[in-house]
Amino acid sequence: MSEQTVMIQNEEEVLLSRFPEVVKKDERKGYEGYIVEAKALKDFATTLRDELGYDYLSSVTGVDYLPEGKMEVVYHAYKTTGGPALVFKVQVPRENPVVPSLVPIYPGADFQEREAWDLLGIKFEGHPNLKRILMWEGFHGHPLRKDWREPFYEAEHKPYKSRFPNGEFFRAEDRNPFGKNVDYPAGFDPETWTPDNSNALIYEGLGRVEKAGDDLPTEQIVVNLGPQHPSTHGVFRMVVTLDGETIVDLEPVMGYLHRNHEKIGERNTWLMNMPFTDRLDYLAPMSNNFGYALAVEKLLGVKPPERAEYIRVIMAELTRIQNHIFAIGMFLNDMGAYFTPSLYAIEERELILDIFEAVAGSRMMVNYFRFGGVARDIPEDVMAKIRDLAFERLPRRIDELDRYLTNSEIVRIRGEGVGVLTPEQAIAYSAAGPVLRASGVPYDVRRADPYSIYDRFDFDVAVRYHGDVYDRYLIRMDEVRQSIRIIQQALDQIPEGPIVAGKQQYQHRVPAGEAYGRVEGPKGELGFYVVSTGKTNPWRYHVRAPSFINLTALAEMCKGHKVADAVIILGSIDIVLGETDR
Amino acid sequence: MSTKPKDEGLNSPKYEIPEDLQGTVTITTLDRIYNWGRRNSLWPMMFGLACCAIEMICTAAARFDFARFGMEVMRPSPRQSDVMIVAGTVTKKMLPQIVRLYNQMADPKYVVAMGACASGGGPFKEGYNVVAGIDKYLPVDVYIPGCPPTPQALIYGLMKLQEKIDKQTIKEVYGQPSEMIPIPVLGPDIMDPREYDKIREYTRQKAEQEAAAAAEAEAAQA
Amino acid sequence: MDGSGILKGLGVTLKRLIDTYVDDFKRGKSRYYTQEGIEYRRSAEVKGIFTVQYPEEKLPVPEEFRFVPFLVYEETPEGEQKIRCTSCGICTKVCPAQCIWIERTTDPKTGRPRPEPADFHIDIDLCMNCGLCAEYCPFDAIKMDHVYELATYDRSNNVLDLQRLLKPVSYYAEIRPNNYQREEEARRKAEEAKRKAAEARAKAKAAREAAKAKKQEAKKE
Incomplete structure (x- = not known):
């Protein structure tokens, strides 16, 4: 038995004995890693980081298991000294998916959790800023859910049946009542609808923030760099709060090239x-x-x-x-x-x-x-x-x-x-x-x-x-x-x-x-x-x-x-x- | 390189100029000289959306060098640019900004849809956040197919635009300023302000259908 | 921090500038508007000006270059077009953007499908030029084109139908000579093998029948 397998076995023993009942091995065929109960997730992650040396959380993502009625969040953690991944997952019911946020333990999970919220609708409890990240605030639905359909939906899977053997040419927009790639929820009224104002400062461009506690009455201003800006390498946006010319705060806004x-x-x-x-x-x-x-x-x-x-x-x-x-x-x-x-x-x-x-x-x-x-x-x-x-x-x-x-x-x-x-x-x-x-x-x-x-x-x-x-x-x-x-x-x-x-x-x-x-x-x-x-x-x-x-x-x-x-x-x-x- | 001065299309074909005066004297019409000036100083907007933008940068760089066409002055400001090269996938989230940039450009202005995505949505057309072609919102002058078009294909497209400019007259160009396009709004989906009535009608019908379906299901259950 | 770094850097740009003139002088007229000049400008030893003077001279595309697809037809000696496509539908099944529409021909008498397309559409506003259709076509019927100058004023031109997609096999052999030769070779070999197999089968059959006849004869006796 090589040294590495011994180590992995030890890890397994540590994890399974430390968290009896709440941590199990993932035994589905073709799967690896552990399944962790949501309530034990934070302790589990802390143990991983502080005791076992998995200090680098590489990937966080969600999977919608529609037939089983479950949402799964999948984490891949690594050691920065090298070696294979440790995979752990949290399963939550599909109707009300709530998972504790790992941002306090691994700050790198920040954007990835926001993405999982945006696209799959998984709520991360304790996330400091759980807003949509790729789509805009107010978009209807969470598009990566398996039962969510886009306006140009044709079939669950490619290849589409309409292409062969009776492939009569059509453009997708010809089949949409608006002739465009749009769809609106039932009962929606554009006249009475008001935009979500939680981001008003960001979306309105130049804003002003009062600065407190200084002798001189100065102001901070909010400046948008982008999304059309030569410095941002494409359609990226930085919302910068400035004190004079010094950056006090910066928020990256992305999704302008989210092409699904x-x-x-x-x-x-x-x-x-x-x-x-x-x-x-x-x-x-x-x-x-x-x-x-x-x-x-x-x-x-x-x-x-x-x-x-x-x-x-x-x-x-x-x-x-x-x-x-x-x-x-x-x-x-x-x-x-x-x-x-x-x-x-x-x-x-x-x-x-x-x-x-x-x-x-x-x-x-x-x-x-x-x-x-x-x-x-x-x-x-x-x-x-x-x-x-x-x-x-x-x-x-x-x-x-x-x-x-x-x-x-x-x-x-x-x-x-x-x-x-x-x-x-x-x-x-x-x-x-x-x-x-x-x-x-x-x-x-x-x-x-x-x-x-x-x-x-x-x-x-x-x-x-x-x-x-x-x-x-x-x-x-x-x-x-x-x-x-x-x-x-x-x-x-x-x-x-x-x-x-x-x-x-x-x-x-x-x-x-x-x-x-x-x-x-x-x-x-x-x-x-x-x-x-x-x-x-x-x-x-x-x-x-x-x-x-x-x-x-x-x-x-x-x-x-x-x-x-x-x-x-x-x-x-x-x-x-x-x-x-x- | 050939030493003979190239006929830049400035000379009016109606007048013959003696051989020894060619390159020194030109007889032309006002339209022609005006268009000649315009088409040889098309300033594109420094504005890239996706993959095609990289090919646009390559077109501007040393190997293809569209400075040879007087286009090297890429302006980051819409106010100073003549042509908007929509280079890449247009997403719904980006669309309001693109329409606003177009509105801010000074007349006469041109739009080139570069690549499959900008022309008709491209491979990403089916996506929920993708606009199926910028021509649904802006008037497009030249479409360049390809995914992405090579730099030479882009230059070819820009030459087509030059040809188009050549055919215009001053009267046409300054006859009427181009129309301001209402900026789309990001609601539950992208909304064109001109279509509010249509949207209301559509969502009302949809709600009715859903209610009917629900009632039917209930009846079936009972 | 005495500015020597900047000066050294400016030296690099100056050297590039001088290189340009020296190289122009050294190579003379052959540097521009000649095949040789273009090849030099895209080789690893190029110095100085790098620009290809499109449209006066064009950068030749390599054989594997792919732009939108086209359909290959063969010309019979009578001058008829014989389309290679058998409308098997594999290209529609492999196309990532689903930009290919094929209508199969049905025989009006029997109502059974015939192996040729009644109509064929490719929407090049969807096409991503990936070349998978050409790669997986078992009949070498759909191929990727080299023509990239396709800009139009009107987007409705961008849906290609059967007539606009068809190009002769001679054109294909011209733009992709190596591929063409390889495919022809493979086809010849396959036909050879088929012929041999048929011959062998015929032989075996004859032998079997001979043996049978012998047996019967032996029985009779």
């Missing part, structure tokens, strides 16, 4: 979700494919052949490089270096996109991974191109970018000591990826919980210790260099052989059970939680989006700094709205 990825994902078949994952973090589509493929492969029990594994790693690392240099370019844009650094960065990115286009068929929306392999082999001439890039051009260009920016006094003065996140805070807020590692926590899923063939490569986990904006810039430089190292090794070792295991089907019957596939995406830990009931469609499909969860720490980082700093702090987190809002 999960609801659509649950209507789709397993394979159909692959191209949809491209559109999550559209700057790193290969990583998204990777995470989803891993999750489903766990359920299917297939293993890709050797060559496919190497191709996957090469593609994922190329993605990381192009994402990071793009992020650095845009970050400098935010800092005011108007365009030149980002133009340099985009030049390298274009060359990598050429490779994606030649291999996968599209610059951005690659749709390249399949369950048990990849869609196409890399042609010889493209392989030569990758070689040129990895051994010649990219190392040279990264050095040039380094010379250009790293020691520039402006970058240093603007970056050093701004937006500091301590390691304790970073772990507590469930920050992931470069944000976590720049704060001095050397946690990288590729090392901490190796997937695919990352255990074969020689690379360093980049880590920096100040946790400020400048370090978050530096860590991206470091990671690009490490990625180049990995690609170089992979190119040297890649064997010949098949690129996909078995014959590809267009519909998969996935064995019942749950799986959590996670990869170290460029933005951080990207996880896919899928539940199968043995059908051709996922029952639950949830994305643990690093861009979304990293924002939990944004307010903490910004307080006390100037407005201009908020812009670069956001830039240094590197969010992509497609993933934040899904």
Whole structure:
């Protein structure tokens, strides 16, 4: 018996003996972890964090088990020293789902619990700010519930019957009385309806807050940055309360690009979700494919052949490089270096996109991974191109970018000591990826919980210790260099052989059970939680989006700094709205 | 590069200019010179919604460089921009802001729907928070299909817009200012203020139907 | 913090600027508006100006590039169009955006379905260009196109019907030569195998019958 299994057994004994009756092992077929009674949840979580070392709560999500009349909240906790997940769940009745909030124990649960409330209607007791997060306050219903139907509802599952064999063309809006994607609850009257005013301050833009207890009668003002603002990298909004130019409070508002990825994902078949994952973090589509493929492969029990594994790693690392240099370019844009650094960065990115286009068929929306392999082999001439890039051009260009920016006094003065996140805070807020590692926590899923063939490569986990904006810039430089190292090794070792295991089907019957596939995406830990009931469609499909969860720490980082700093702090987190809002 | 000056469409085809004067003298109409100026200085709004916005950035960057068309001045303010490139999925939550931005743009203004999502909802059309095409709310001048359109496809679309501008006359452009579009309201779902009566009628009927169904069920139970 | 970092950084931009002119000078006219020039500008050793002068010159798309789908038809020697599609419906079942509508032909006499589409619609306002339809089509009948210049003034053009979707197989062979060849090879092999199997079966049958005849003869005797 290995050391790790002994440890896990001990954990199990500790947990089961400490909480008799209220904690049980999850014994459903294909499931893992523990089922905890709602009343014992907080004690259970405290024990996990303080005694067993599970200090990092990665993912919180809900599942609607409609046939059983239950709602389930699923938690995935990790140790920042590495190792597999500890999964625990709380089951509550569907009519009145109330679960104690874990925000006091793991502050990183904040946004994720709000999301579960918004989309599934699970109430978290004791949550400091339980408001809708992706939809707006006042929206009718909780859309991810299985009995909630969207206006363009056609059938429970794809493929739709209306497409074949008697496919008479129609547009979905032709069948809606308004000709639009809208539906209203029965008896609703727009004239007597009044908007929910709890957020009036936020929604009306510039507001004023009286400041108490000062000698001089000064005022604080509320300023909205976004949702249409060049600094917010898309349609993101920061509601900033200012005292002069200093930030007193900041509230991120998102959902402006909430395109219902999960609801659509649950209507789709397993394979159909692959191209949809491209559109999550559209700057790193290969990583998204990777995470989803891993999750489903766990359920299917297939293993890709050797060559496919190497191709996957090469593609994922190329993605990381192009994402990071793009992020650095845009970050400098935010800092005011108007365009030149980002133009340099985009030049390298274009060359990598050429490779994606030649291999996968599209610059951005690659749709390249399949369950048990990849869609196409890399042609010889493209392989030569990758070689040129990895051994010649990219190392040279990264050095040039380094010379250009790293020691520039402006970058240093603007970056050093701004937006500091301590390691304790970073772990507590469930920050992931470069944000976590720049704060001095050397946690990288590729090392901490190796997937695919990352255990074969020689690379360093980049880590920096100040946790400020400048370090978050530096860590991206470091990671690009490490990625180049990995690609170089992979190119040297890649064997010949098949690129996909078995014959590809267009519909998969996935064995019942749950799986959590996670990869170290460029933005951080990207996880896919899928539940199968043995059908051709996922029952639950949830994305643990690093861009979304990293924002939990944004307010903490910004307080006390100037407005201009908020812009670069956001830039240094590197969010992509497609993933934040899904 | 060719040394001959390109005919920018400025010269009126009605007049022949001797070869040795070409590139020095131009005879044109007022409409033509006006449109020539407009179409070579289309300032897009710096405004991206989703995936397509990244391709728009790439179009602005070194490789495709739409500065060659006089479009490099991307304005973050709607007041200073001529064309709104709706680049990405339009969600209901974002729609009021988009309509407001459109209203704030100065005449003459143009809207380009970039990509499948902006044109007709795209793959996300069935989603509950997605607007099935921005043309349900704003007048669109050019639709560019693709998911996402490549930078070259975007430039092609913008050239189509230039062609459209070429065909306009000053009278047309300044004849009547474009209509202000009422800003949709976020209620239980997105509501167009022009449709309040229709909504009331619809919800009343729905309530009646539900009541009837409930009564039927009760009767069946009894 | 004496400004040397900024100066060094400015040196990098200056070098880039000089590189541009040096490279233009070195490569001369072949750098622009030639195939060679474009290939150079997208290779790993490019320096200086990077811009592709669209629309005067176009960045060639790779073979695997995919934009909206089209249907392949073969031309018979008589000049008739033979559509490869058998309306099996797999593309409609694999399409993530559900943007394909197929109407199957029914034989007016028997009322049974015939393997050809009566009508075929693709709404490219829904299509996500993922290429799954082309990947899983067992008859190589639906393929992804390379034409991306599709901008229109009117969105009703964006629903493609059967007539607008059809393109000849020669076009397909032109835009995707390697794929085409591979598929033709596979098809030839499959036909060969089929023929061989049929031959073997015929042989076996003949042998069986011969044996039977022999047996009967033996019985008679």
